[in-house]
Amino acid sequence: MKKISPSARNGFINYAIVVAFFIVFQVLLSTGNLSSSFTGQLIPICAYVVMALSLNLVVGISGELSLGHAGFMSVGAFTGVIVATSLKNVVAVGPVRLALAILIGALLAAIVGLLIGIPVLRLQGDYLAIVTLAFGEIIKNILNCLYIGVDAKGLHFSMTDPTIGMGGQGTIILNGPMGAVGIQKLSSFVSGIILVLIVLFIIQNLVNSRSGRAIKAIRDNRIAAEACGLNITKYKLMAFVTSAAMAGAAGALYALNYSSIVPKKFDFNTSILILVFVVLGGIGNLRGSIIAAAVLTVLPELLRQFQDYRMLIYAIVLILVMLITNNPQARALLHRIGAKFRGKSDTEEEGAVHE
Numbered sequence: 001m002k003k004i005s006p007s008a009r010n011g012f013i014n015y016a017i018v019v020a021f022f023i024v025f026q027v028l029l030s031t032g033n034l035s036s037s038f039t040g041q042l043i044p045i046c047a048y049v050v051m052a053l054s055l056n057l058v059v060g061i062s063g064e065l066s067l068g069h070a071g072f073m074s075v076g077a078f079t080g081v082i083v084a085t086s087l088k089n090v091v092a093v094g095p096v097r098l099a100l101a102i103l104i105g106a107l108l109a110a111i112v113g114l115l116i117g118i119p120v121l122r123l124q125g126d127y128l129a130i131v132t133l134a135f136g137e138i139i140k141n142i143l144n145c146l147y148i149g150v151d152a153k154g155l156h157f158s159m160t161d162p163t164i165g166m167g168g169q170g171t172i173i174l175n176g177p178m179g180a181v182g183i184q185k186l187s188s189f190v191s192g193i194i195l196v197l198i199v200l201f202i203i204q205n206l207v208n209s210r211s212g213r214a215i216k217a218i219r220d221n222r223i224a225a226e227a228c229g230l231n232i233t234k235y236k237l238m239a240f241v242t243s244a245a246m247a248g249a250a251g252a253l254y255a256l257n258y259s260s261i262v263p264k265k266f267d268f269n270t271s272i273l274i275l276v277f278v279v280l281g282g283i284g285n286l287r288g289s290i291i292a293a294a295v296l297t298v299l300p301e302l303l304r305q306f307q308d309y310r311m312l313i314y315a316i317v318l319i320l321v322m323l324i325t326n327n328p329q330a331r332a333l334l335h336r337i338g339a340k341f342r343g344k345s346d347t348e349e350e351g352a353v354h355e
Helices: 006-030 042-061 069-086 094-120 125-144 189-207 210-220 222-227 232-255 268-281 286-302 304-325 328-354
Strands: 147-151 154-158 171-175
Touching (some): 042 069, 042 189, 069 094, 125 268, 189 210, 210 222
Antiparallel strands (some): 147 154
């Protein structure tokens, strides 16, 4: 019997975790055993899982430190809101409008990522981190000054006139620092899980492809990879643009879960939060990013009963996880436990085959 490759096995396990998460919480939702506060966290969990996976592609697989990932999320978020609101009278079916909003949000975020990545990815280390951080802040400030509305004549844009020249007619979609208001909620838990599975499929296939191996070779030894004839800029840009597109899709899903959204939400703190998911889950570890994003997104809500102490407990949990994941003895112990579990599973599989 042909054995499944380790990469394929890991991929199936990742899919199984996401599907199991969906089944468990769908059952809890249908039976009414899930609180309203926890129910409200399901779509943000999906969005943050996608964000963590997409950032891991840049930080873990490509080996570049980006601190402006929330900027791509904001591009996708407000693009998705504009698309969904503009097509309200054209496309009546909510899920179709949501899919279009996510696709166009991802596309625009990818274009912005391409424009930013061409000059920026020639930098390395701290310089790249500083420039991506500046990009995130620039996007936030542009959105704070942007007014967008729609009427019978189409879309209207302005950075100075709050009325956008519509004379009180039409609908204001983006109202400067007040953000987008009156958003029709289109996102659902099912659409969030589908997006997570799609993103997971894309990343896992990219990582295991020839391009993925080239990206990892550049990460491990840039000089040797360049000496072998690899186009450094091409492969780094591939990872960066793909990551930006996924962040834009996550932003559209996230924004269409609320009735209003403001640019301030997508600031430096959000970029750091996503980076925390990646670091605590393990840099380059997709499964770890999924689990860390899900657990750390819902943890503050679970600790709400402790009121003033919940953020202190949250910080202590983060520190403990960081210490454990970066301690050689602790990692060796976890590795031995995992090896024993895998050895037991392999033994059971062999016994079943012989039978």
